[in-house]
Amino acid sequence: RQELVLPVEHCLLVRPGMQAADVKVLLSHPQALGQCRRFVERCFPKAEIVAALSTAAAVEEMMARENAAAIATRRAADLYAAEILARDIQDRSDNLTRFVVLAETDHPPTGNDKTSLAFSFADDRPGLLVRALEEFSSRGINLTKVESRPTKERLGEYIFLLDLAGHRSEKTVAEALEVVEAQASFFRIFGAYPRYMESA
Structure with a gap:
């Protein structure tokens, strides 16, 4: 019953032991993909980009796939036992996301x-x-x-x-x-x- 605008730090998450060079598929919510566009274009120009319903859903799907990475928060990494390969990958340091309760x-x-x-x-x-x-x-x-x-x-x-x-x-x-x-x-x-x- 209210609108919130919160700072969000995006991270690149992978399955434990995976390297960035192994990434062929990148999953995330379209909003997060847009907020990390420069990072994605620079580091994964040839990766298949797959939109997910949420960043958490992207991590869950990533954990079940080979050669996949996800853009999500540190909290999602903790929840799904994913490894963080890169932090603060959003284009803007003052990155904000709107939520409605x-x-x-x-x-x-x-x-x-x-x-x-x-x-x-x-x-x-x-x-x-x-x-x-x-x-x-x-x-x-x-x-x-x-x-x-x-x-x-x-x-x-x-x-x-x-x-x-x-x-x-x-x-x-x-x-x-x-x-x-x-x-x-x-x-x-x-x-x-x-x-x-x-x-x-």
Whole structure:
């Protein structure tokens, strides 16, 4: 029921006894792969890159594969008895990752909140997404994140993930969500929670 932004140090993990020269496959969550892009390009330009659902899942899969390495945290190395070949491999020393803690019920409105949701459409027609997004824009609701992910059910079918500034119980936000839900074939609100506030 809140948004957290935490520093994350990425490491290169392998099965015990394995060397960097043995690595043919590199696994990690897409976010971690992106945060370590320069390291990956410099040290493993020919490795097959495999996206995992999480960095922990990448380490678990890596431990079951030959010639594989994973990008994850020191904690993941400890949990899976993996060996750390390199530390602090992220491109930026001030690397931060956003996490959202969700619960069965929303956090009460604070006046500085976010709401996270996902939706998709049954068909693929020009302007469907634009019309949905205009419901927020026309009400002065800022979208802080918009992502699309393949549904993996049909080629060209996507699910849209949004974070918006505001609590879903606010009148304008609730109105926009109601209209988008009516337009969508799939619609889910993950929750409303206080925005992360950076300490002074």
